Amino acid sequence: MLVLLALVLLRRPLSDRLWPDSRLQQLRSDAAQALREGRLSSADGRGARQLYEAALALDPDRDEARAGLTQVGQAALAQAERAIAQRRYADAHSALTLAAELAVPRAQAEALERRLRAREAADAGLDQLLAQAASARAAGHLDDGESAALPLYQRVLALQPERVEALEGREDTLADLLQQARQALAHGDLLAGAARIRRVQAADAGHSELPDALTDLARRADAGRGEAERALRRGRLPEAAAGYREILTALPDDAAAQRGLSAVATAYAQRSERQAADFRFDEAAAALREADAIAPATPAVSEARQHLERARQSRKRLGGELPLAQRQQRLHRLLDEAAAAEARGELLAPPGDSAYDKLRAAQAIAPQDPKVRAAAARLLPAARRCFEDELRGNRLSRAGECLDARRALEGEGAALGDARRRLAQRWIAVGDERLGAGELRAAQSALDAARRLDPGAAGLEDFAKRVRAAAPGAN
Numbered sequence: 001m002l003v004l005l006a007l008v009l010l011r012r013p014l015s016d017r018l019w020p021d022s023r024l025q026q027l028r029s030d031a032a033q034a035l036r037e038g039r040l041s042s043a044d045g046r047g048a049r050q051l052y053e054a055a056l057a058l059d060p061d062r063d064e065a066r067a068g069l070t071q072v073g074q075a076a077l078a079q080a081e082r083a084i085a086q087r088r089y090a091d092a093h094s095a096l097t098l099a100a101e102l103a104v105p106r107a108q109a110e111a112l113e114r115r116l117r118a119r120e121a122a123d124a125g126l127d128q129l130l131a132q133a134a135s136a137r138a139a140g141h142l143d144d145g146e147s148a149a150l151p152l153y154q155r156v157l158a159l160q161p162e163r164v165e166a167l168e169g170r171e172d173t174l175a176d177l178l179q180q181a182r183q184a185l186a187h188g189d190l191l192a193g194a195a196r197i198r199r200v201q202a203a204d205a206g207h208s209e210l211p212d213a214l215t216d217l218a219r220r221a222d223a224g225r226g227e228a229e230r231a232l233r234r235g236r237l238p239e240a241a242a243g244y245r246e247i248l249t250a251l252p253d254d255a256a257a258q259r260g261l262s263a264v265a266t267a268y269a270q271r272s273e274r275q276a277a278d279f280r281f282d283e284a285a286a287a288l289r290e291a292d293a294i295a296p297a298t299p300a301v302s303e304a305r306q307h308l309e310r311a312r313q314s315r316k317r318l319g320g321e322l323p324l325a326q327r328q329q330r331l332h333r334l335l336d337e338a339a340a341a342e343a344r345g346e347l348l349a350p351p352g353d354s355a356y357d358k359l360r361a362a363q364a365i366a367p368q369d370p371k372v373r374a375a376a377a378r379l380l381p382a383a384r385r386c387f388e389d390e391l392r393g394n395r396l397s398r399a400g401e402c403l404d405a406r407r408a409l410e411g412e413g414a415a416l417g418d419a420r421r422r423l424a425q426r427w428i429a430v431g432d433e434r435l436g437a438g439e440l441r442a443a444q445s446a447l448d449a450a451r452r453l454d455p456g457a458a459g460l461e462d463f464a465k466r467v468r469a470a471a472p473g474a475n
Contacts, residue, residue, distance in 0.1 A: 015363065024062075027055040031068055040072050040079065041098055051101070058389060073102035082111050084119055089275045090240055092116050116421050120159045130165050137169065142177050143199055149173045150203065155166040171207070174200045185220040193217060194250035221247055227254055230454030233265060237271075240264050240456070256461065263455035265295035269304035270452060274407055276304075276311035280367075284308050286372045300452070327365050331372075338375055347382040348405055355379055356405050363408070380409040387419060394448070399423055424454035430465050435466060443467050 031051035034040075041047040045054075049072050056065035080095035096116070099109055133152035136142075143150040150173045156166040181196035197213050204210075228243030241264045247257040268291035275284035288308060291301045338358035341347070348356050356379060362372050386402035403423060407416055431446025447467050450457055 005081075008269070014272075024059050027051050027058070028064055028068065031055065031065075031334070035068070035071060035075060038075070038079065040076055040095075048075075069102055073099050073104040076102065077104055077112060080116070084112070084116050087119070089116065089120050114336065117159050126156050126160060126163070126166075128231065130169065133169055133173075135167075137173050137176065142173055142180070143196075150177070150199075154203070170203065174207050175209055178207070178209045181213050182216050185216045188220070188223075190217075190220050190224055190246055190250045193220065196267055217250075221257075223255075225260065225435055228257075228260055229456050229461075231268060232260065233421065233454065233458065237264055237267055237290070241290075242321055259461065259464075260456075262295050263350055263451070264299045266293045266300040266451065267455045268294065269298070269300040270455075272304040273307045276308040281308070281312060284311070304379075310459070311362055331362055331365045331369065334358050334365070335371055335375060338362065348378060348386055348402065356383070356408070360408060375408045383409050391423060394426070394430075396423065396426055396430065399426075400449070400453075420453045421457060424450040424457040424460070427453065428457060428459055431467070432463060435463075435470060440467070440470055443470070 028051075030046075031048045034042075034046065034048035039047050039051045045051075049069065052065045052068040052072065056069070059065065076095045076099035080092045080099065083089070083095060085090035092112075093116070096109060096112060110131045129152050133146065133149045133156070136147060136152060137149035141148040145151070150170065153166050153170040153173060156163055157170065160166065167386060177196045177200050181193045183201070184196065185193035193213075194217060197210070197217055200207055200210060200213070223242055224247050228240045228247070231237075231243060232240035241261065244261040244264060247254050248261065249259070268287050272284045272287035272291065275281075275287060285308065288301070288304050291298070291304060295301060335358075337353075338355045341353060341355035341358060346354050348354050351357065355375075359372070359375050359379060362375070366372055383402055383405040387399055387406055390396075390399035390402055398422060399401075403416075403419055406419065410416060427446045427450035429442045431450065434446060435443035444467055445461075447464055450460055450463075454460070
């Protein structure tokens with residue numbers, strides 16, 4: 001007898017032993033009531049659908065909740081039919097969406113959808129919309145508002161996807177937009193051209209004339225990158241930044257433009273470092289702000305920020321904030337020491353005691369003092385010779401030190417910019433040679449050196465691509 005009782009108990013659904021019947025019964029009762037009242041779905045969980053789904057989650061072994069959900073789907077179809085008859089088209093769409101989610105027979109749902117589109121089309125006056133669209137296109141209003149040709153054709157196609165006049169009208173309108181895009185690109189207007197091409201892509205990604213327009217877009221973007229790169233090489237940083245930003249506005253995923261804009265930030269950061277080294281703190285801070293606005297996370301920007309702070313501290317240590325009499329006394333002593341080192345031939349070495357180092361300390365105290373400027377003018381030829389000799393001997397690190405001395409002595413200018421570009425090109429050549437020999441670390445170091453000298457150097461990006469491609473895991 002006990003065995004028989006156990007078998008009976010075990011044959012009952014597991015949910016009967018885990019969940020009280022009263023809870024399930026209440027859910028099913030509430031769901032049935034909501035169904036009778038037409039509350040098929042509700043965000044607060046009190047709709048028939050939500051209640052039946054809750055009952056099903058508690059008791060997946062029984063079919064009552066599944067049957068209830070089927071009834072909800074059929075009720076949704078009935079609601080959609082009534083809404084169509086009453087011209088409540090938004091309600092009809094919502095009811096059909098609910099019915100589809102509850103897996104009603106597809107034939108029933110599709111039949112109602114066709115009726116809904118037909119009624120909407122009839123009420124919307126599609127013939128009138130088509131006439132308005134054709135007039136808008138003839139007047140050149142292709143896509144400049146809701147009453148323009150393209151939006152009107154799209155409205156018709158949303159109701160009658162196979163309407164031939166709308167399909168042909170949209171095709172012609174998109175062709176007109178692409179023609180405008182190509183004309184804009186031909187006149188150098190990258191943003192206008194890209195915007196129209198994106199609109200066409202969104203409407204019909206398979207349009208027959210789209211590939212040619214995309215080719216024109218790529219060509220114009222290439223030209224824009226070239227212009228920005230040339231501006232960067234020539235030190236016209238605002239122009240370079242504007243060029244790269246325009247490309248990124250038109251093509252947000254353009255990796256080359258992103259790298260170019262980072263190079264502009266690096267160039268601003270390097271300019272800030274050079275100005276800070278000359279104790280031109282206001283100019284250095286302004287350049288740093290420009291770099292920070294473009295790419296604050298770039299390592300060069302962080303380094304420039306630290307360099308500026310160190311330069312300010314150095315100025316304090318060198319007597320920049322001493323009383324006037326003490327500053328003059330220290331200035332005269334440094335100039336005397338610089339002259340003595342110059343007389344000994346110690347122009348750039350040894351570090352700390354060379355004529356150049358003494359002069360740098362004097363510049364920190366009084367950069368515009370006539371005696372300081374005269375001393376700089378005397379040392380400048382030696383710094384220039386140093387750079388040329390070291391560059392000729394391919395001693396590039398030493399050439400960089402001589403270049404730093406030149407910069408401190410003569411300031412920024414075309415001659416210094418040319419020297420910087422020459423040294424960057426030499427680093428690229430050395431790096432290319434090291435890369436060919438499989439010395440990836442040396443190639444990367446050469447790349448970094450070239451980028452610090454001239455972020456827009458010719459061939460730099462191609463060399464950078466080869467270095468990235470050679471890196472482990474690049475493929």
